[in-house]
Amino acid sequence: MPARSWGILAVLCGAIFLEGIDVAMLNVALPSIRADLGLSTGMLSGVVSAYVLGYGGFMLLGGRAADLLGRRRMFLLWLGVFLLFSGLGGFAEEGWVLLIARFVTGVAAAFMTPAGLSLITTTFPEGRLRNRALLIYAGTAAGGFALGLVIGGLLTAFGWRWVFFAPVLMSAVILAVAIPLIKEPATADRPQATGFDLAGAATVTGAMMLLVYGVVRLEHPADGWPLTVAAFAGGLALLAAFAAIERRSANPLVRLGILASGSLVRANLMAALLTASFFGFQFLVTLYLQELRGWSTIQTGLALLAAAADVVLAPTLTPWLVNRYGNAKVVLGGLLSGLVAYALFLGVGLDWTYAAMLPSMLLIGLMFAFVYGPLTIVATDGIAEHEQGLAGGLINSSFQFGAALGLSAVTALNVAALGTQTTPEAGLSALRTALLAPVTATLLAAVIATIGLRTHTRERARVPVKA
Numbered sequence: 001m002p003a004r005s006w007g008i009l010a011v012l013c014g015a016i017f018l019e020g021i022d023v024a025m026l027n028v029a030l031p032s033i034r035a036d037l038g039l040s041t042g043m044l045s046g047v048v049s050a051y052v053l054g055y056g057g058f059m060l061l062g063g064r065a066a067d068l069l070g071r072r073r074m075f076l077l078w079l080g081v082f083l084l085f086s087g088l089g090g091f092a093e094e095g096w097v098l099l100i101a102r103f104v105t106g107v108a109a110a111f112m113t114p115a116g117l118s119l120i121t122t123t124f125p126e127g128r129l130r131n132r133a134l135l136i137y138a139g140t141a142a143g144g145f146a147l148g149l150v151i152g153g154l155l156t157a158f159g160w161r162w163v164f165f166a167p168v169l170m171s172a173v174i175l176a177v178a179i180p181l182i183k184e185p186a187t188a189d190r191p192q193a194t195g196f197d198l199a200g201a202a203t204v205t206g207a208m209m210l211l212v213y214g215v216v217r218l219e220h221p222a223d224g225w226p227l228t229v230a231a232f233a234g235g236l237a238l239l240a241a242f243a244a245i246e247r248r249s250a251n252p253l254v255r256l257g258i259l260a261s262g263s264l265v266r267a268n269l270m271a272a273l274l275t276a277s278f279f280g281f282q283f284l285v286t287l288y289l290q291e292l293r294g295w296s297t298i299q300t301g302l303a304l305l306a307a308a309a310d311v312v313l314a315p316t317l318t319p320w321l322v323n324r325y326g327n328a329k330v331v332l333g334g335l336l337s338g339l340v341a342y343a344l345f346l347g348v349g350l351d352w353t354y355a356a357m358l359p360s361m362l363l364i365g366l367m368f369a370f371v372y373g374p375l376t377i378v379a380t381d382g383i384a385e386h387e388q389g390l391a392g393g394l395i396n397s398s399f400q401f402g403a404a405l406g407l408s409a410v411t412a413l414n415v416a417a418l419g420t421q422t423t424p425e426a427g428l429s430a431l432r433t434a435l436l437a438p439v440t441a442t443l444l445a446a447v448i449a450t451i452g453l454r455t456h457t458r459e460r461a462r463v464p465v466k467a
Contacts, residue, residue, distance in 0.1 A: 007181050008123055009133050012116045013140040014174045015079060018167055019109050020144020022086070023051065025152030025163045026102075028297050032160040033098070043095040049216045050099045054106025056400045057209035061201050063114035063393015064253050067386055071122065072184040075115040076175065082108040083171035090164030101164075117392035121380045122185035131377050132319050138373030139314025145282075146308030149301035156297065185385075200253035203242040210235030212401065218408035258387060264394070266452045267379040270331065271398035273445035274338075274371055276406030277438035278364065281342060282307075284410055284431055284438075285357075292350060292427050306358060309365030314373050327374040332449040334370025335442055337363045342439045350428055367442075406441065410434040 027048070034044050066074045082105055089101035120137055124130040155162040214231035217224075246252040259265060282304065289295040289303060321330045341363035348357075379395040380388060417430035 004181070005123065005133075007177075009120065009136065011174055011178045011181060012120055013137055014170070015075070015112060015116050015178075016137060016141040017144040018082075018170050018174065019113060020141050021148035021151055022105070022109075022167050024145050024148025025155065025166070026051075028149055028152035028301065029156045029160040029163040032156050036160065037093070037095060037098075039095045043099075047095070047098050047102055049213075050103040051106035051109075052216060052400070052404050053209050053212055054103040054108075055110045056106075056212035056397065056404065057205050058107045058110035059114065059397040059400060060204050060208065060254065060390075060393045062111035063118070063389045063391070063396070064201075065111060066115035066118050066389030066392070070184055071115045071119045071389060072182050074111055075119060075182070076178060078108045078111040078115070079171060079175050079178070082112060083168055083175065086164050086167045086171065090161045090168065113396050114389050114392035117376070117380070117396065118388040119182065119185065121383075121388045121392070122385050126381065128319075128323065131322060132315070134376050134380075135318050135322070135373035136315040138376050139310050139312075139318075139369065142314070142368045142372050143308050143311035146304060146311075149304055150298070151301075153296070153298040153301045197245070197249050197251055197253040200242055200245045200249060203238045203245060204253065207235045207238035207242055208397070210238065212404055215401070215404045215408050218412050254390060255387065258383070258390065258394075261382070262455065263378050263381075263452065264383075264391070266448050267375045268394055268398040270335075270371070270445045270448050271375050271379070271395055272402030272405065273441045273448075274335075274367075274375070275399045275402035276409065277338060277342065277441040277445070278368065278406070279403040280406035280410035280441070281345070281364070281435070281438040283407055284414070284434055285345075287414070288348065288428075288431055292424055292431070303354060303357065304361065306361035307364045307368070309362060310369035310372070313365065313369035318369050318373055321370070322374055322377070327378050328449065328453040330370050331374050331378075332446060332453055334367045334374075335446040335449055337370065338367030339439065339442045339446060341367065342435060342442060346432055346435055346439070348428070348432065348435075350424055406437065409437040409441075413437055 030044055030048070033039065033047070039047075062074070062078075085101045085104040085108065089098055089105070092098045092101060117137070120133050121130060124133045151166070152163055155166055210231050214228055214235060217228040217231060242254075243256065246254055246256050285304065286300055289300045290297070295303070318330065321333075341360040344363075345357070345360045376395060380391045383391040411434075413436070414430050414434040417433040418426060421427075421430075
Protein backbone atom coordinates (compact mmCIF):
# COMPACT_ATOMS: atom_id res chain seq x y z
CA MET A 1 0.00 0.00 0.00
CA PRO A 2 1.50 3.42 -0.95
CA ALA A 3 2.39 5.81 1.88
CA ARG A 4 -0.32 8.27 0.80
CA SER A 5 -2.97 5.54 1.01
CA TRP A 6 -1.82 4.68 4.52
CA GLY A 7 -2.10 8.37 5.39
CA ILE A 8 -5.64 8.62 4.03
CA LEU A 9 -6.65 5.49 5.92
CA ALA A 10 -5.12 6.89 9.14
CA VAL A 11 -7.12 10.12 8.79
CA LEU A 12 -10.40 8.29 8.14
CA CYS A 13 -9.73 5.88 11.01
CA GLY A 14 -9.07 8.88 13.24
CA ALA A 15 -12.48 10.32 12.31
CA ILE A 16 -14.40 7.12 13.03
CA PHE A 17 -12.46 6.64 16.28
CA LEU A 18 -13.45 10.20 17.22
CA GLU A 19 -17.11 9.42 16.56
CA GLY A 20 -16.92 6.28 18.71
CA ILE A 21 -15.20 7.81 21.75
CA ASP A 22 -17.44 10.88 21.59
CA VAL A 23 -20.52 8.76 22.31
CA ALA A 24 -18.87 6.58 24.95
CA MET A 25 -17.22 9.47 26.83
CA LEU A 26 -20.49 11.37 27.19
CA ASN A 27 -22.24 8.36 28.72
CA VAL A 28 -19.61 8.21 31.47
CA ALA A 29 -19.84 11.97 32.14
CA LEU A 30 -23.65 12.18 32.46
CA PRO A 31 -23.81 12.01 36.30
CA SER A 32 -21.24 14.83 36.59
CA ILE A 33 -23.10 16.96 34.02
CA ARG A 34 -26.35 16.47 35.91
CA ALA A 35 -24.79 17.43 39.24
CA ASP A 36 -23.11 20.57 37.84
CA LEU A 37 -25.96 21.94 35.71
CA GLY A 38 -28.84 20.63 37.83
CA LEU A 39 -30.52 18.83 34.93
CA SER A 40 -33.71 16.83 35.36
CA THR A 41 -33.80 13.14 34.47
CA GLY A 42 -35.81 13.93 31.34
CA MET A 43 -33.34 16.58 30.20
CA LEU A 44 -30.38 14.27 30.85
CA SER A 45 -32.02 11.50 28.82
CA GLY A 46 -32.75 14.07 26.11
CA VAL A 47 -29.06 14.96 25.84
CA VAL A 48 -28.33 11.34 24.85
CA SER A 49 -31.42 10.97 22.66
CA ALA A 50 -30.70 14.22 20.76
CA TYR A 51 -27.50 12.78 19.32
CA VAL A 52 -29.22 9.51 18.41
CA LEU A 53 -32.05 11.39 16.66
CA GLY A 54 -29.66 13.52 14.64
CA TYR A 55 -27.40 10.61 13.75
CA GLY A 56 -30.09 8.06 12.91
CA GLY A 57 -32.41 10.56 11.23
CA PHE A 58 -29.93 12.00 8.74
CA MET A 59 -27.68 8.99 8.02
CA LEU A 60 -29.31 7.91 4.74
CA LEU A 61 -29.42 11.50 3.51
CA GLY A 62 -25.78 11.90 4.51
CA GLY A 63 -24.75 8.81 2.59
CA ARG A 64 -26.47 9.92 -0.60
CA ALA A 65 -25.17 13.48 -0.25
CA ALA A 66 -21.63 12.08 -0.34
CA ASP A 67 -22.40 10.38 -3.67
CA LEU A 68 -24.03 13.45 -5.20
CA LEU A 69 -22.13 16.40 -3.74
CA GLY A 70 -18.65 14.94 -3.30
CA ARG A 71 -17.22 12.67 -0.62
CA ARG A 72 -14.24 14.84 0.30
CA ARG A 73 -16.41 17.97 0.47
CA MET A 74 -18.99 16.33 2.75
CA PHE A 75 -16.34 14.75 4.97
CA LEU A 76 -14.40 17.98 5.55
CA LEU A 77 -17.47 20.23 5.88
CA TRP A 78 -19.23 18.09 8.46
CA LEU A 79 -16.03 17.33 10.37
CA GLY A 80 -15.79 21.11 10.82
CA VAL A 81 -19.41 21.25 12.03
CA PHE A 82 -18.68 18.37 14.43
CA LEU A 83 -15.75 20.37 15.83
CA LEU A 84 -17.76 23.58 16.34
CA PHE A 85 -20.78 22.03 18.04
CA SER A 86 -18.73 19.74 20.25
CA GLY A 87 -17.04 22.92 21.48
CA LEU A 88 -20.46 24.51 22.05
CA GLY A 89 -21.38 21.58 24.30
CA GLY A 90 -18.25 22.18 26.37
CA PHE A 91 -19.28 25.80 27.06
CA ALA A 92 -22.92 24.95 27.88
CA GLU A 93 -24.43 26.39 31.03
CA GLU A 94 -28.02 25.34 30.29
CA GLY A 95 -29.56 22.03 29.33
CA TRP A 96 -31.11 23.36 26.09
CA VAL A 97 -27.65 24.35 24.82
CA LEU A 98 -26.47 20.78 25.35
CA LEU A 99 -29.54 19.48 23.47
CA ILE A 100 -28.80 21.66 20.44
CA ALA A 101 -25.08 20.83 20.53
CA ARG A 102 -25.66 17.08 20.70
CA PHE A 103 -28.36 17.07 18.00
CA VAL A 104 -26.22 19.00 15.50
CA THR A 105 -23.16 16.89 16.43
CA GLY A 106 -25.24 13.80 15.62
CA VAL A 107 -26.29 15.30 12.27
CA ALA A 108 -22.64 16.09 11.52
CA ALA A 109 -21.64 12.50 12.29
CA ALA A 110 -24.49 11.27 10.04
CA PHE A 111 -22.97 13.10 7.07
CA MET A 112 -19.30 12.59 7.99
CA THR A 113 -19.37 8.84 8.68
CA PRO A 114 -20.77 7.50 5.35
CA ALA A 115 -18.60 10.01 3.47
CA GLY A 116 -15.53 8.60 5.24
CA LEU A 117 -16.53 5.00 4.58
CA SER A 118 -17.17 5.69 0.89
CA LEU A 119 -13.79 7.44 0.63
CA ILE A 120 -12.22 4.13 1.65
CA THR A 121 -14.30 2.00 -0.72
CA THR A 122 -13.57 4.32 -3.66
CA THR A 123 -9.89 4.94 -2.84
CA PHE A 124 -8.91 1.29 -2.38
CA PRO A 125 -9.63 -1.20 -5.22
CA GLU A 126 -12.07 -4.01 -4.47
CA GLY A 127 -10.34 -7.13 -3.18
CA ARG A 128 -7.75 -7.86 -0.52
CA LEU A 129 -6.48 -4.28 -0.27
CA ARG A 130 -9.94 -2.82 0.33
CA ASN A 131 -10.84 -5.64 2.70
CA ARG A 132 -7.75 -4.97 4.81
CA ALA A 133 -8.47 -1.23 4.86
CA LEU A 134 -12.10 -1.83 5.90
CA LEU A 135 -11.11 -4.26 8.64
CA ILE A 136 -8.62 -1.75 10.08
CA TYR A 137 -11.29 0.96 9.84
CA ALA A 138 -13.94 -1.21 11.53
CA GLY A 139 -11.55 -2.29 14.28
CA THR A 140 -10.73 1.34 15.00
CA ALA A 141 -14.44 2.22 15.17
CA ALA A 142 -15.20 -0.56 17.63
CA GLY A 143 -12.11 0.32 19.66
CA GLY A 144 -13.39 3.89 19.99
CA PHE A 145 -16.54 2.69 21.73
CA ALA A 146 -14.58 0.57 24.20
CA LEU A 147 -11.69 2.95 24.89
CA GLY A 148 -14.07 5.90 25.18
CA LEU A 149 -15.34 4.56 28.50
CA VAL A 150 -11.85 4.60 29.99
CA ILE A 151 -10.86 7.94 28.44
CA GLY A 152 -14.18 9.46 29.48
CA GLY A 153 -13.68 8.34 33.07
CA LEU A 154 -10.22 9.90 33.18
CA LEU A 155 -11.33 13.19 31.59
CA THR A 156 -14.40 13.46 33.84
CA ALA A 157 -12.06 13.30 36.84
CA PHE A 158 -10.58 16.63 35.58
CA GLY A 159 -13.99 18.07 34.67
CA TRP A 160 -16.88 16.95 32.46
CA ARG A 161 -16.31 19.77 29.98
CA TRP A 162 -13.15 18.02 28.77
CA VAL A 163 -15.40 15.27 27.39
CA PHE A 164 -16.49 17.90 24.83
CA PHE A 165 -13.19 19.75 24.44
CA ALA A 166 -11.10 16.61 23.76
CA PRO A 167 -13.06 15.83 20.53
CA VAL A 168 -12.53 19.47 19.48
CA LEU A 169 -8.76 19.04 19.70
CA MET A 170 -8.89 15.70 17.87
CA SER A 171 -11.16 17.12 15.17
CA ALA A 172 -8.83 20.06 14.61
CA VAL A 173 -5.81 17.77 14.13
CA ILE A 174 -7.71 15.42 11.77
CA LEU A 175 -9.07 18.35 9.76
CA ALA A 176 -5.64 19.97 9.42
CA VAL A 177 -4.16 16.72 8.07
CA ALA A 178 -7.16 15.78 5.92
CA ILE A 179 -7.40 19.02 3.92
CA PRO A 180 -4.11 18.58 2.00
CA LEU A 181 -4.07 14.77 2.07
CA ILE A 182 -7.53 13.65 0.95
CA LYS A 183 -8.47 14.14 -2.70
CA GLU A 184 -11.87 13.54 -4.27
CA PRO A 185 -11.83 10.02 -5.82
CA ALA A 186 -12.07 10.05 -9.61
CA THR A 187 -15.53 8.56 -10.12
CA ALA A 188 -16.58 8.83 -13.73
CA ASP A 189 -20.16 7.65 -13.18
CA ARG A 190 -21.05 9.97 -10.31
CA PRO A 191 -24.55 11.33 -10.92
CA GLN A 192 -25.17 15.04 -11.15
CA ALA A 193 -26.64 16.82 -8.14
CA THR A 194 -29.30 18.46 -10.35
CA GLY A 195 -32.85 17.35 -9.65
CA PHE A 196 -32.12 16.50 -5.99
CA ASP A 197 -34.92 14.40 -4.53
CA LEU A 198 -36.14 16.84 -1.86
CA ALA A 199 -39.42 14.98 -1.24
CA GLY A 200 -37.54 11.71 -0.72
CA ALA A 201 -34.99 13.41 1.54
CA ALA A 202 -37.72 14.95 3.71
CA THR A 203 -39.78 11.76 4.06
CA VAL A 204 -36.90 9.38 4.79
CA THR A 205 -35.32 11.78 7.31
CA GLY A 206 -38.67 12.25 9.04
CA ALA A 207 -39.29 8.49 9.01
CA MET A 208 -35.89 7.67 10.51
CA MET A 209 -36.23 10.34 13.21
CA LEU A 210 -39.70 9.13 14.22
CA LEU A 211 -38.63 5.47 14.28
CA VAL A 212 -35.53 6.25 16.35
CA TYR A 213 -37.64 8.42 18.68
CA GLY A 214 -40.09 5.55 19.11
CA VAL A 215 -37.25 3.17 19.95
CA VAL A 216 -35.79 5.63 22.48
CA ARG A 217 -39.20 5.95 24.14
CA LEU A 218 -39.25 2.18 24.70
CA GLU A 219 -36.66 2.78 27.44
CA HIS A 220 -39.51 4.14 29.57
CA PRO A 221 -42.40 1.72 28.90
CA ALA A 222 -44.79 3.37 31.37
CA ASP A 223 -44.22 6.88 29.97
CA GLY A 224 -47.15 7.27 27.58
CA TRP A 225 -47.70 4.33 25.22
CA PRO A 226 -49.97 6.33 22.84
CA LEU A 227 -47.10 8.68 21.90
CA THR A 228 -44.70 5.76 21.41
CA VAL A 229 -47.19 3.95 19.15
CA ALA A 230 -47.87 7.20 17.27
CA ALA A 231 -44.12 7.68 16.67
CA PHE A 232 -43.77 4.20 15.18
CA ALA A 233 -46.96 4.56 13.12
CA GLY A 234 -45.85 7.94 11.78
CA GLY A 235 -42.38 6.60 10.97
CA LEU A 236 -43.76 3.61 9.08
CA ALA A 237 -46.25 5.82 7.19
CA LEU A 238 -43.45 8.17 6.11
CA LEU A 239 -41.34 5.17 5.13
CA ALA A 240 -44.17 3.92 2.90
CA ALA A 241 -44.53 7.39 1.40
CA PHE A 242 -40.78 7.48 0.79
CA ALA A 243 -40.88 4.15 -1.08
CA ALA A 244 -43.74 5.45 -3.27
CA ILE A 245 -41.82 8.67 -4.01
CA GLU A 246 -38.64 6.79 -4.91
CA ARG A 247 -40.46 4.55 -7.40
CA ARG A 248 -41.69 7.60 -9.31
CA SER A 249 -38.69 9.90 -8.92
CA ALA A 250 -36.44 10.55 -11.93
CA ASN A 251 -33.51 11.13 -9.54
CA PRO A 252 -34.28 8.95 -6.50
CA LEU A 253 -32.43 9.59 -3.26
CA VAL A 254 -32.28 5.81 -2.71
CA ARG A 255 -32.51 3.48 -5.70
CA LEU A 256 -34.79 0.78 -4.29
CA GLY A 257 -33.17 -1.80 -6.56
CA ILE A 258 -30.11 -1.76 -4.29
CA LEU A 259 -32.24 -3.57 -1.70
CA ALA A 260 -32.66 -6.50 -4.11
CA SER A 261 -29.21 -7.70 -3.02
CA GLY A 262 -29.80 -10.50 -0.52
CA SER A 263 -26.28 -10.23 0.89
CA LEU A 264 -26.69 -6.48 1.50
CA VAL A 265 -30.03 -6.95 3.28
CA ARG A 266 -28.66 -9.77 5.44
CA ALA A 267 -25.56 -7.71 6.30
CA ASN A 268 -27.71 -4.79 7.44
CA LEU A 269 -29.97 -7.01 9.55
CA MET A 270 -26.97 -8.62 11.23
CA ALA A 271 -25.38 -5.20 11.76
CA ALA A 272 -28.46 -4.00 13.65
CA LEU A 273 -28.58 -7.16 15.77
CA LEU A 274 -24.83 -7.01 16.48
CA THR A 275 -24.91 -3.50 17.93
CA ALA A 276 -28.23 -4.18 19.68
CA SER A 277 -26.61 -7.04 21.58
CA PHE A 278 -23.32 -5.25 22.30
CA PHE A 279 -24.70 -1.90 23.48
CA GLY A 280 -27.43 -3.58 25.49
CA PHE A 281 -24.86 -5.82 27.18
CA GLN A 282 -22.47 -2.92 27.79
CA PHE A 283 -25.26 -0.95 29.48
CA LEU A 284 -26.24 -3.88 31.71
CA VAL A 285 -22.64 -4.56 32.71
CA THR A 286 -22.23 -0.89 33.61
CA LEU A 287 -25.34 -1.09 35.83
CA TYR A 288 -24.07 -4.30 37.41
CA LEU A 289 -20.58 -3.03 38.17
CA GLN A 290 -21.50 0.48 39.35
CA GLU A 291 -24.90 0.09 41.00
CA LEU A 292 -24.77 -3.49 42.31
CA ARG A 293 -21.03 -3.77 42.96
CA GLY A 294 -20.09 -0.14 43.68
CA TRP A 295 -17.25 0.10 41.14
CA SER A 296 -16.06 3.52 39.95
CA THR A 297 -16.41 4.74 36.34
CA ILE A 298 -12.69 4.19 35.73
CA GLN A 299 -12.83 0.65 37.14
CA THR A 300 -15.87 -0.08 34.95
CA GLY A 301 -14.12 1.24 31.87
CA LEU A 302 -11.03 -0.85 32.57
CA ALA A 303 -13.21 -3.93 33.11
CA LEU A 304 -14.74 -3.46 29.65
CA LEU A 305 -11.34 -2.82 28.08
CA ALA A 306 -10.85 -6.54 27.35
CA ALA A 307 -13.79 -6.29 24.94
CA ALA A 308 -11.62 -3.90 22.88
CA ALA A 309 -9.34 -6.77 21.85
CA ASP A 310 -10.76 -6.31 18.35
CA VAL A 311 -8.51 -3.25 17.95
CA VAL A 312 -5.61 -5.71 17.68
CA LEU A 313 -7.42 -8.67 16.13
CA ALA A 314 -9.40 -6.86 13.41
CA PRO A 315 -6.37 -5.69 11.37
CA THR A 316 -4.21 -8.77 12.05
CA LEU A 317 -6.10 -12.05 12.48
CA THR A 318 -9.40 -11.19 10.75
CA PRO A 319 -7.90 -10.45 7.28
CA TRP A 320 -6.13 -13.81 7.30
CA LEU A 321 -9.34 -15.61 8.29
CA VAL A 322 -11.40 -13.75 5.67
CA ASN A 323 -8.90 -14.58 2.94
CA ARG A 324 -8.83 -18.24 3.97
CA TYR A 325 -12.47 -18.95 4.86
CA GLY A 326 -14.52 -16.05 3.43
CA ASN A 327 -16.64 -13.41 5.12
CA ALA A 328 -19.68 -15.63 5.73
CA LYS A 329 -17.87 -18.24 7.84
CA VAL A 330 -15.90 -15.63 9.79
CA VAL A 331 -19.09 -13.69 10.61
CA LEU A 332 -20.86 -16.85 11.78
CA GLY A 333 -17.89 -17.82 13.96
CA GLY A 334 -17.85 -14.35 15.52
CA LEU A 335 -21.58 -14.42 16.28
CA LEU A 336 -21.27 -17.82 17.92
CA SER A 337 -18.46 -16.41 20.10
CA GLY A 338 -20.76 -13.59 21.16
CA LEU A 339 -23.61 -16.00 21.86
CA VAL A 340 -21.38 -18.02 24.20
CA ALA A 341 -20.19 -14.79 25.87
CA TYR A 342 -23.70 -13.57 26.68
CA ALA A 343 -24.87 -17.04 27.73
CA LEU A 344 -21.95 -17.32 30.19
CA PHE A 345 -22.90 -14.00 31.76
CA LEU A 346 -26.44 -15.20 32.47
CA GLY A 347 -25.02 -16.90 35.55
CA VAL A 348 -23.62 -13.66 36.98
CA GLY A 349 -23.69 -13.35 40.77
CA LEU A 350 -23.19 -10.57 43.30
CA ASP A 351 -19.87 -12.07 44.35
CA TRP A 352 -18.33 -12.68 40.93
CA THR A 353 -14.64 -11.90 40.60
CA TYR A 354 -13.36 -10.18 37.48
CA ALA A 355 -11.75 -13.48 36.46
CA ALA A 356 -15.26 -14.93 36.14
CA MET A 357 -16.31 -12.05 33.85
CA LEU A 358 -13.15 -12.05 31.72
CA PRO A 359 -14.10 -14.95 29.36
CA SER A 360 -17.26 -13.09 28.30
CA MET A 361 -15.30 -9.87 27.70
CA LEU A 362 -12.68 -11.62 25.56
CA LEU A 363 -15.29 -13.52 23.55
CA ILE A 364 -17.13 -10.26 22.87
CA GLY A 365 -13.85 -8.81 21.58
CA LEU A 366 -13.62 -11.81 19.23
CA MET A 367 -17.19 -11.26 18.09
CA PHE A 368 -16.58 -7.64 17.14
CA ALA A 369 -13.27 -8.47 15.44
CA PHE A 370 -14.87 -11.20 13.32
CA VAL A 371 -18.24 -9.55 12.58
CA TYR A 372 -18.07 -5.75 12.42
CA GLY A 373 -15.48 -5.45 9.63
CA PRO A 374 -16.63 -8.38 7.45
CA LEU A 375 -20.22 -7.10 7.57
CA THR A 376 -18.99 -3.72 6.32
CA ILE A 377 -17.18 -5.50 3.48
CA VAL A 378 -20.28 -7.51 2.50
CA ALA A 379 -22.51 -4.41 2.66
CA THR A 380 -20.30 -2.47 0.22
CA ASP A 381 -18.96 -5.28 -2.01
CA GLY A 382 -20.22 -5.25 -5.58
CA ILE A 383 -21.96 -1.87 -5.18
CA ALA A 384 -21.35 0.63 -7.98
CA GLU A 385 -18.99 3.48 -7.08
CA HIS A 386 -21.69 6.13 -7.46
CA GLU A 387 -23.74 4.35 -4.75
CA GLN A 388 -20.96 3.63 -2.24
CA GLY A 389 -22.08 6.54 -0.06
CA LEU A 390 -25.62 5.15 -0.04
CA ALA A 391 -24.34 1.68 0.91
CA GLY A 392 -22.25 3.24 3.68
CA GLY A 393 -25.27 5.18 4.91
CA LEU A 394 -27.38 2.01 5.00
CA ILE A 395 -24.89 -0.06 7.01
CA ASN A 396 -24.17 2.79 9.44
CA SER A 397 -27.91 3.41 9.85
CA SER A 398 -28.28 -0.26 10.74
CA PHE A 399 -25.47 -0.07 13.30
CA GLN A 400 -26.96 3.07 14.87
CA PHE A 401 -30.57 1.86 14.85
CA GLY A 402 -29.49 -1.44 16.37
CA ALA A 403 -27.61 0.33 19.18
CA ALA A 404 -30.69 2.41 20.05
CA LEU A 405 -32.95 -0.66 19.88
CA GLY A 406 -30.64 -2.74 22.09
CA LEU A 407 -30.41 -0.04 24.78
CA SER A 408 -34.17 0.44 24.79
CA ALA A 409 -34.90 -3.30 24.91
CA VAL A 410 -32.64 -4.05 27.89
CA THR A 411 -33.84 -0.92 29.74
CA ALA A 412 -37.48 -1.85 29.24
CA LEU A 413 -36.90 -5.47 30.34
CA ASN A 414 -34.84 -4.39 33.34
CA VAL A 415 -37.45 -1.86 34.52
CA ALA A 416 -40.33 -4.31 34.01
CA ALA A 417 -38.56 -7.13 35.87
CA LEU A 418 -37.42 -4.90 38.75
CA GLY A 419 -40.78 -3.24 39.41
CA THR A 420 -40.77 -1.50 42.80
CA GLN A 421 -38.14 -3.76 44.37
CA THR A 422 -34.88 -2.17 45.53
CA THR A 423 -32.80 -5.03 46.96
CA PRO A 424 -29.51 -6.05 45.29
CA GLU A 425 -30.93 -9.54 44.76
CA ALA A 426 -33.92 -8.11 42.89
CA GLY A 427 -31.60 -5.93 40.84
CA LEU A 428 -29.51 -8.96 39.91
CA SER A 429 -32.59 -10.97 38.93
CA ALA A 430 -33.86 -8.10 36.74
CA LEU A 431 -30.43 -7.81 35.11
CA ARG A 432 -30.41 -11.51 34.26
CA THR A 433 -33.84 -11.13 32.67
CA ALA A 434 -32.65 -8.17 30.59
CA LEU A 435 -29.60 -10.18 29.46
CA LEU A 436 -31.99 -12.35 27.45
CA ALA A 437 -32.23 -9.48 24.93
CA PRO A 438 -28.53 -9.64 23.86
CA VAL A 439 -28.71 -13.44 23.79
CA THR A 440 -31.82 -13.40 21.56
CA ALA A 441 -30.40 -10.73 19.22
CA THR A 442 -27.16 -12.65 18.73
CA LEU A 443 -29.02 -15.93 18.18
CA LEU A 444 -31.16 -14.29 15.46
CA ALA A 445 -28.04 -12.83 13.83
CA ALA A 446 -26.41 -16.29 13.85
CA VAL A 447 -29.49 -17.78 12.16
CA ILE A 448 -29.33 -15.09 9.44
CA ALA A 449 -25.58 -15.76 9.03
CA THR A 450 -26.28 -19.48 8.63
CA ILE A 451 -28.89 -18.76 5.94
CA GLY A 452 -26.38 -16.48 4.18
CA LEU A 453 -23.67 -19.14 4.35
CA ARG A 454 -25.96 -21.79 2.86
CA THR A 455 -27.07 -19.38 0.11
CA HIS A 456 -23.45 -18.53 -0.68
CA THR A 457 -22.55 -22.23 -0.81
CA ARG A 458 -25.43 -22.98 -3.21
CA GLU A 459 -24.46 -20.07 -5.46
CA ARG A 460 -20.87 -21.27 -5.63
CA ALA A 461 -22.05 -24.79 -6.44
CA ARG A 462 -23.99 -23.45 -9.47
CA VAL A 463 -20.88 -21.83 -10.97
CA PRO A 464 -19.48 -24.26 -13.61
CA VAL A 465 -15.91 -25.35 -13.11
CA LYS A 466 -13.66 -24.32 -16.00
CA ALA A 467 -11.72 -27.10 -17.72
